[in-house]
Amino acid sequence: MSQPDSAVADAQAGGGAPESLAALAERHGLRRAIARPTLPAYLRQLWTRRHFILTYATSRNVSKYSESALGQLWQVLTPLLNAAVYWLMFGVILGQSKNIDNYPAFLITGVMVFTFTQRTVISGAKSVSSNLSLIRALHFPRASLPLAYAVQELQQLGWSMGVLIVLVLVTGEPITWLWLLIPVTLALQLVFNVGASLFMARVGAFVRDTNQLLPFITRTWLYASGVFYSISERTEKLPDVLRWALEFNPAAAYIEFMRDLLIYQRFPERWAWITCIFWAIFALIVGFWYFWRAEERYGRG
Amino acid sequence: MAELTKELSHVAQEESQASPEVLGTPTVIVDNLHIVYKVYGAASDSQKGNAANALMRIVRRQGRPQMKEVHAVKGVSFVARHGEAIGIVGRNGSGKSTLLRAIAGLLPPHKGAVYTDGQPSLLGVNAALMKELTGERNIVLGCYAMGMSPTELREKYDEIVDFSGIGEFVQFPMSTYSSGMGARLRFAISSAKTHDVLLIDEALATGDREFKKRSQKRIKQMRESAGTVFLVAHNLDVIEDTCSRVIWLHKGKIKMDGDPSEVLAAYNKA
Numbered sequence: 087m088s089q090p091d092s093a094v095a096d097a098q099a100g101g102g103a104p105e106s107l108a109a110l111a112e113r114h115g116l117r118r119a120i121a122r123p124t125l126p127a128y129l130r131q132l133w134t135r136r137h138f139i140l141t142y143a144t145s146r147n148v149s150k151y152s153e154s155a156l157g158q159l160w161q162v163l164t165p166l167l168n169a170a171v172y173w174l175m176f177g178v179i180l181g182q183s184k185n186i187d188n189y190p191a192f193l194i195t196g197v198m199v200f201t202f203t204q205r206t207v208i209s210g211a212k213s214v215s216s217n218l219s220l221i222r223a224l225h226f227p228r229a230s231l232p233l234a235y236a237v238q239e240l241q242q243l244g245w246s247m248g249v250l251i252v253l254v255l256v257t258g259e260p261i262t263w264l265w266l267l268i269p270v271t272l273a274l275q276l277v278f279n280v281g282a283s284l285f286m287a288r289v290g291a292f293v294r295d296t297n298q299l300l301p302f303i304t305r306t307w308l309y310a311s312g313v314f315y316s317i318s319e320r321t322e323k324l325p326d327v328l329r330w331a332l333e334f335n336p337a338a339a340y341i342e343f344m345r346d347l348l349i350y351q352r353f354p355e356r357w358a359w360i361t362c363i364f365w366a367i368f369a370l371i372v373g374f375w376y377f378w379r380a381e382e383r384y385g386r387g
Numbered sequence: 388m389a390e391l392t393k394e395l396s397h398v399a400q401e402e403s404q405a406s407p408e409v410l411g412t413p414t415v416i417v418d419n420l421h422i423v424y425k426v427y428g429a430a431s432d433s434q435k436g437n438a439a440n441a442l443m444r445i446v447r448r449q450g451r452p453q454m455k456e457v458h459a460v461k462g463v464s465f466v467a468r469h470g471e472a473i474g475i476v477g478r479n480g481s482g483k484s485t486l487l488r489a490i491a492g493l494l495p496p497h498k499g500a501v502y503t504d505g506q507p508s509l510l511g512v513n514a515a516l517m518k519e520l521t522g523e524r525n526i527v528l529g530c531y532a533m534g535m536s537p538t539e540l541r542e543k544y545d546e547i548v549d550f551s552g553i554g555e556f557v558q559f560p561m562s563t564y565s566s567g568m569g570a571r572l573r574f575a576i577s578s579a580k581t582h583d584v585l586l587i588d589e590a591l592a593t594g595d596r597e598f599k600k601r602s603q604k605r606i607k608q609m610r611e612s613a614g615t616v617f618l619v620a621h622n623l624d625v626i627e628d629t630c631s632r633v634i635w636l637h638k639g640k641i642k643m644d645g646d647p648s649e650v651l652a653a654y655n656k657a
Contacts, residue, residue, distance in 0.1 A: 106418075107416050107417075107419075107464060107502075108418055108500070108502075110413060110416060110466065111413070111416045111500075111502035114412055114413050115504070116413060116414075116415075116416055116502035116504050117503065117504075118500055118501065118502055118503075134534070134536075135531075135534070137531045137536070137537055138528075138531035138532055141527055141528050141531050142515075142528065142531075142532070145517055145520055145524060145528050146517070148519075148520060148524070149517045149519035149520050152519040152520070152560070153519065217514075219514040220514040220515055220532075221493070222493050222494065222514075223493065223509055223512070223513065223514040223515070224508075224509070224512065224514065224515060224532055224533065225491070225492065225493070225506060225508065225534070226532070226534065382495055383495060385493060
């Protein structure tokens with residue numbers, strides 16, 4: 087016998103007259119197991135999962151360094167060593183520092199701010215594709231994963247910011263009222279990072295070569311973002327359009343904003359505010375929408 | 388048509404005990420379900436993935452041979468009702484786990500549909516746990532991963548620790564556990580939540596004899612509180628003891644569906 091017979095028999099036993107399984111399901115108010123929730127419902131689901139997102143992020147951070155002898159100390163050592171390597175390369179060996187005042191602070195601010203975005207985007211791209219077993223075992227809004235990875239990077243940033251602030255003070259910059267704006271720019275950058283990593287999470291889930299390609303893209307981005315050099319100084323003799331294009335780059339915008347606060351001691355220009363806010367809102371809306379559109383398809387590939 | 392008569396006689400049996408209305412409302416309806424997996428990295432010997440071969444394939448515009456499609460479930464239909472405990476048997480690779488995941492809504496159907504009442508949940512939290520972390524942290528992580536609230540977690544925490552019976556090991560990383568202890572903790576965590584439709588995939592064959600007894604009791608309790616239970620196990624005794632209906636899957640299709648003793652007898656003969 088073929089199985090639809092058995093199914094029909096079952097349907098008959100339940101309903102009397104023969105009816106299709108879909109009709110039987112509808113009569114009893116059963117719904118398809120796989121259906122994408124509406125956007126507001128999805129946001130509510132995500133909100134109820136906030137404890138999972140936070141715990142997952144913290145757990146990943148704890149387990150990440152559990153095998154090494156120095157343990158959690160690496161959370162501070164990693165940004166310090168990063169700053170030291172870049173300072174040695176670009177400050178001492180290549181001799182950039184002659185043109186820019188307080189080059190160590192300039193460089194380290196750039197590296198820390200850029201690393202925050204870079205790491206969130208790279209880990210976000212892996213967040214779905216490296217958790218397929220979790221996606222195939224449990225039910226939760228999938229955006230929890232890129233969000234948890236972003237929170238994990240935010241926790242790491244806490245340590246980096248501590249290192250950054252100490253180094254900036256050591257290089258002789260004063261503490262000013264402008265420092266109160268640091269959380270504001272970090273919040274804007276975080277929102278941008280979340281959006282970008284949601285976007286990349288979907289790309290990474292379906293385009294399997296993303297993780298191989300991404301380090302090259304982010305490195306190119308690093309060199310274009312004025313981490314090691316001053317964009318305005320380098321583009322002095324070039325057309326204005328090129329300078330605007332470089333300064334409109336979100337990473338460059340967040341870096342310059344932070345340098346204004348920490349090093350130049352000036353209130354960021356209106357243009358910088360607009361760029362930073364625009365990128366945060368734009369990335370969040372586009373990234374979230376794009377990720378949500380494929381919600382029911384994650385875990386299949 | 389042998390199976391059909393069996394199916395009908397099974398239904399008739401239930402009806403003789405109770406009127407058709409008390410048969411139970413459908414909780415899960417699987418309608419001509421097809422599941423197709425994409426598998427990466429399944430290259431044959433002649434196409435071993437060295438860089439030169441990969442380049443040649445791109446030049447010749449051939450697809451990636453490493454990517455194969457596996458048609459794991461091929462047109463399965465059945466209706467599960469309130470109060471049923473359905474065992475799923477079949478050889479390795481017959482699509483049992485895939486079917487469970489599809490019912491849980493974790494794998495999208497290639498064709499056909501799964502209709503459910505409420506949210507079916509798979510009893511299995513392993514994927515969320517991290518072996519470098521302590522048992523304590525893993526309990527918290529696992530409970531949140533299953534969607535518990537902090538209040539529920541506080542209520543259940545001690546019960547989970549007691550049930551797992553791992554004692555002070557709860558403060559050690561899970562990587563230091565024996566395989567039995569790990570399995571006990573995982574079962575304790577994943578069975579701490581109540582479910583409408585419960586899907587159990589090979590969770591019973593773990594731990595020592597005493598724990599097995601306790602876990603069977605726990606499964607029974609869960610069956611009573613859940614609407615419908617699906618159980619995949621290679622241990623046929625467990626299925627015979629706990630299930631009221633058995634579905635035999637063979638190569639992604641239902642070979643037989645009906646009373647446990649009859650289906651299991653046929654399955655053992657095959």
